[in-house]
Amino acid sequence: MTGETEPGAKVEVRDPGTGEVVCETVADENGVFSCGPVDDGSFEVVVIDEAGNESDPLPVTVDTTVPEAPTAVAVGDSVEGSAEPGTTVEIRDAETGEVVCSVVADENGQFSCGPVGDGNYDVVAIDPAGNESAPSPVTVDTVAPEAPSVDHTDGNGVSGTGEPGSKITVKDEDGNVLCESIVDADGNFTCEISPTVPDGTLLQVISTDEAGNESITWVRVGGPAIALSANEVRPTEQLTITGTGFLPEETVSAEVHSQPVSLGSAAADAEGTVVFTFDVPADFALGAHTALLNGAQSGQVSAEFTVVAPDQPLPTPEHPQVPKAEERASLPITGGQISGLLLAAGALMVGGLLLLRRRAKEQEETTA
Incomplete structure (x- = not known):
């Protein structure tokens, strides 16, 4: 025990239960004293001057036991x-x-x-x-790990990259755990899902570091897809581009190549669907082009279409119309038709005269 009191005074350390003096000393000229060692426990310290006057006891507890590590x-x-x-x-x-x-x-x-x-x-x-x-x-560590990069999944499992050593947990939209994995030293992970989940299912891929910080990447089984209203369009016609399988509220941008044309961006609806329209310019290049949809989380999908030349109207053919028999019978006789009939009648008459002469000659030869 150490302390200060009246210089030259006697200091006693007593057991409070028995009054036994367990240590005594004299304060130096500056009043400083030190007395010990004493065992752990409760004690009383009193000071006695040269005249024998004794101070009130001062309770002191000696505790040398180190507390357990927290x-x-x-x-x-x-x-x-x-x-x-x-x-x-x-x-x-x-x-x-x-x-x-x-x-x-x-x-x-x-x-x-x-x-x-x-x-x-x-x-x-x-x-x-x-x-x-x-x-x-x-x-x-309050810094969340980088959100895992997730490959498109077919529902059998999830693979991708993440922070080495972090834990990967795959959950469905309702929070049910489907599988767990650890990202390896190279930053790769694979998490097998059993039973498999169908296309269109939303999955949460959660990365948790050793400090408990989390980051989440959402992915839809089957990934995004693109559909066009037509495979061939003509200048001035409209092409509808529909994207499906994106994440709800995901920002999706649309472009047309090979003449780059931005169609802007839009948020996918709750089902992951987004629709864009493209009015083909009158002077747009003929040939093959590509429609692209790029989701901020889901990535890019594309489809090809062809711009073809406008239709050229064909001339109407002037084929003669042959009337039916009943129509011919009721048609009026025109001058041209009368001439034809007269010529035909004359020919018949000439032919008939020749035939009569030939028969008369044959009869004469027979009589002779």
Whole structure:
């Protein structure tokens, strides 16, 4: 025990139960004294002057027992845990020893101290006697890992890249855990889903680092798709471009190549559908072109279409119309038709005369 009192006075350390003097000494010329060692316990310290006058006893507790090291975890930007009730808990910079936060553990030994910046710390507990526990290391990390990059999935599993060592948890839209995996040292992961989930299902792919920070990437099974209203269009016609399988509210931009034309961007609806229209300019190049949809999270899909030349109207053929028999019977006889009939009648008459002459000659030869 050390302390100060009247210079030259006698100092006695007594057991309060028995009055036994367990240690005695004399204060020096400056009144400073030191007495010990004594065992752990409760004592009374009295001062006796040269005349034998005795002071009132001063109670003192000797405690040389080091408190147990506290348990400590980082929760966000604070440090929480448990220690010996009533001890002072200090959060110290692991490199410099600077105390960045301190607090007294409550009657249940619980404590919370913060905020503190990201970094490595030692957490120590100090009891009222000044005994200090061994340090408990803790790392405060409030930086979430990068959101995992996820390949398109067919529902059998999820693969991609993430922060090495982080835990990957795949959940459905309702939060049901479908599979778990650990990102390897190269940053790759594969998480097999069983049973498989159907196309169109929304999945949460969650990356959790050692500090408990999380980042989430959403992916739709089957990925996005694109459909065109026609495979061939002509200048001045309109082409409808429909995207499906994007994430709800995902921003999707649309373009037409090979003459780059931006069709702007739009948010996919709750079902992951987005629609754009393209009015083909009158002077748009003929030939093959590509429609592209690019989702901010889901990536790009494309489809080809062809711009063809406008239709050329064909001339109407002037084929003679042959009337039906009943129509011919009722048609009026024109001058041209009369001439034809007369010529035909004349020919018949000539032919008939020739035939009669030939028969008369044959009869004469027979008679002779």
